[in-house]
Amino acid sequence: MSVILRIGILFFSLLALFARADAPLLWNQKAVAANCPSTPDQQWVEYANGQACMRYFSAGDLQNAPVVVVVFSGDRETFIKRAPQNIPANTATAQRKQAQKLARKTTLPVVIVARPGTYGSSGNHYRRRQPEEFNALNATLDSLRARYHMQQFILTGHSGGATAASALLTLGRRDIRCAILTSGAWDLLNRAEALRRVRGEKSDANKDVTGLAAPYDPLYHLDGIPADPQRLIVVIGNLLDSNTPFELQVKFARALREKGHRVMLVESPAYPPEYHNLQGNPGIRYVNRCAKQ
Helix, strand or coil: CCHHHHHHHHHHHHHHHHHHHCCCCCCCCCCCHHHCCCECCEEEEEECCEEEEEEEEEECCCCCCCEEEEEECCCCHHHCCCCHHHCCCCCHHHHHHHHHHHHHHHCCCEEEECCCCCCCCCCCHHHCCCHHHHHHHHHHHHHHHHHHCCCEEEEEEECHHHHHHHHHHHCCCCCEEEEEEECCCCCHHHHHHHHHHHHCCCCCCCECCCCCECCCCHHHCHHHCCCCCCCEEEEEECCCCCCCCHHHHHHHHHHHHHCCCCEEEEECCECCCCCCCECCCHHHHHHHHHHHC
C-alpha cells in the first residue's frame, strides 16, 4: 500500500471519528448498558431501583483533584420535541467548550453533568424532579469520585439545576464543599399552584408543573443534609422572578438556616420580563469565593 493511500485512509478515518464524536447528542433515550461503553465523558451507573447511562463533559485535570466544580443545567423541556441537530450546544464538543469557559473563570476543574434525558444522558426529562433523576445524578458523582479519586465538589446549578444540586445535598453526601444555587425551584407543589393561578389554569394541588404527582422536593428532605460548619450554601435570585418565585427561594434558605446550616441569601439583578435568568453569572463569583475558603 502506498504512503499516499495510507495517509488518505488515516485522514478519512480521523474525519469519521470526529463526525461520530461531534454527532448531535440524543435526548429521552432508554438506558441500555450495551450502548453505554465507558468513555472519558460517559459512564454506566446503577442505584437503588434504577440504572442509567450518564454523560458528562469536563475541562481541567480531574485526577486526584482536591476540588471540582459540578454544573447542572436548568430545565430544557422546550428542547425535547426538537430534532437533536436543532438543539443549541447539543454536541459533546459544544458542551466541553462550555466547561472550558467555566474552568478558565474559576481556575478549577469543571464537570457539566447532563441531567437524565438531556444532552446524551439516558432517562426521561419529562420526569424531572422525580426521585430517579436525583438518584442517577447522585450515582454519577459517586462514579466520578471512583474514576478520578477527586475529593470535594462545589455544586452549582440554575433553576431546575439548582433544585437538582440541592437534592444531592439532602441525599447525605459529605463531599460537598459548597452549593451555589441560582433561581432555584423549591416548595414545588405550591410553586406549581402559583404558576397555574397566574396563567389562569385549573388548580391541581397534588401535581408539579411537570404534571406528575409526588415530586422529590428538597425543601421537605432537609433532615438528610449532614451537618458541616464549613460547607456554604448560597441561594441567589431576583425579587421579581416569575418562574421560580423569590419568596419560595427565601423559604428554602430560611429552612436551611433553621436546621443549622451555613447559608447566604443573595438578591441579584436579572433580565426582564421573567427576571429568572440572572445578569452577569453571579454564581461564578461565589464559586470562586468558596474555592478560597
